[in-house]
Amino acid sequence: MGKFYVTTPIFYVNDKPHIGTAYAVIVADILARWHKIKGEDVFFLTGTDEHGEKIEKSAEKMGKSPKEFVDEIAEKFKSTWKELNIEYDKFIRTTDKDHEYAVAFITDLINKKGDIYKGEYEGWYCVPDETFLTDLELKDGRCPACGREVKKMKEENYFFKLSKYQEKLLSLYSNNSSFVIPDFRLREVENRIKEGLHDLDITRKSVKWGIPFELDKSFTIYVWLDALTNYLSGIGWPNNKDFTELWSNSVHVVGKEINWFHSVIWPAFLMSAGIDPPKQVLVHGWWTIDGKKISKSFGNAIDPVDLVKRYSSDALRYALIKEKRIWDDGDFSEESLKARINGELAADLGNLVYRTLTLVEKFEGELEGTPELDSKLKLNKIVEAMDNFDTYLALSIIWDFIKETNKYVTDREPWKLKEKELGNVLYNLLEAIRIIATLLYPFIPHTSNRIFSQLGISASKLEDCKFTEIHSRPRKGEPLFKKV
């Protein structure tokens, strides 16, 4: 049986979940469920990144210990994912003991390889951002990220020999052109590497809230070596010996701002530790809200839980996927969400199921016939699109089939038919709906399950997406979507 391992970024607990974080998790959930209906053995990992000075300070500001603080926020993330109907297998926290063990372990492997050295950093440091900066990076003498003052620093630090892996990384990309999806993100990273890599600082001296750096206890491990290792510790590395089967089928869903860390730094760490790189990094684009960038502080950072409560998790999931391709940027607006609920979910899909089941309930004959709609189903194209992570295209092709099915109703005018002729049309409609519900399951699982239940059947798999025989007696239920 095939395996599939999908991860989301682990989210920094200094912030609440918003539409952007929710998006990465929804994409991963859709991929996970897609592989499940393909009959594969799936593992879906998400979690939270909980170390660092910012967390320490935020906790202090709220009069809490860092541990109390991160416990609370981790719960907030978990409950949000529950609202969004996210079916993850494990929620990892970087404060988990087994994760901390794995980080110490990989650090040791990298050190034994001779890739860690003590060096001296001289330059600028932005305290609130915990970031070292070069002269070039400063903007008007200030931190380019936050605009605050920087101070001159001369500090000993530990470095990872990233520069040593320049050629190896480039050959990883040329031997595996789909390592980073989409390809322009691979080129972006490739070009930057060709400009030259410099070694990476991997420790912090001033930060207490972190994993101790075993080589020198006066330091803690800085974010990337800690956070990235979650993808291994999440599936039981280093003690789980058969983690390789999952690992060789792994996909990291990440935002474009952290592509560099996942496509360059992470494989370099792994090469150093003697572990294969993940199979693929899927880089998603960003959302604007009503045309404006998501502001970190407040304002337009829409709460996904609020949207779910006012509409539904399926409506939100559908709208986010139907709005843009994964790697594109796009705009989210409640207006467009409503338009999709009314025009697509309610009118195309909901109404199709409802009108069909009304006809079925009035009909007393046999639900059997000859497949007539099967030629309209472009199953291969859907599978191909999904395998290329083009969820947008896949969903569009499924929707074409829904439209064809509605057209079939108009063309065959079942309200004028009776007996065998009517039974044949209803047979075609019910089988089409069953297949539609199956294909939509990864995207809108709750709705699919409601359709299955109205059809009187249990959930079906991708291999069942063909016209067969009907053995159940469907019963009409509530409309799937109400207009808003």
Next chain:
RNA sequence: GUCGGGGUAGUACAGCGGUAGUACGUCGCCCUCAUGAGGCGAAGGUCGUGAGUUCAAAUCUCACCCCCGACACCA
């Protein structure tokens, strides 16, 4: 600044060498099983600007303008 993406119908996008397409919106028609749902049709674009290559350019080349992103802790 360097690198990358983009600029196509009112809006969102696809097409990437051979008579400009899809969805939504707008307008008209048909249907009545259905959630005022469904189906059909029409209007609407000098494809960012300028030059070049070609029998032929949204598509290739060059220059320019504008928008967005990455540049080492923004999902």
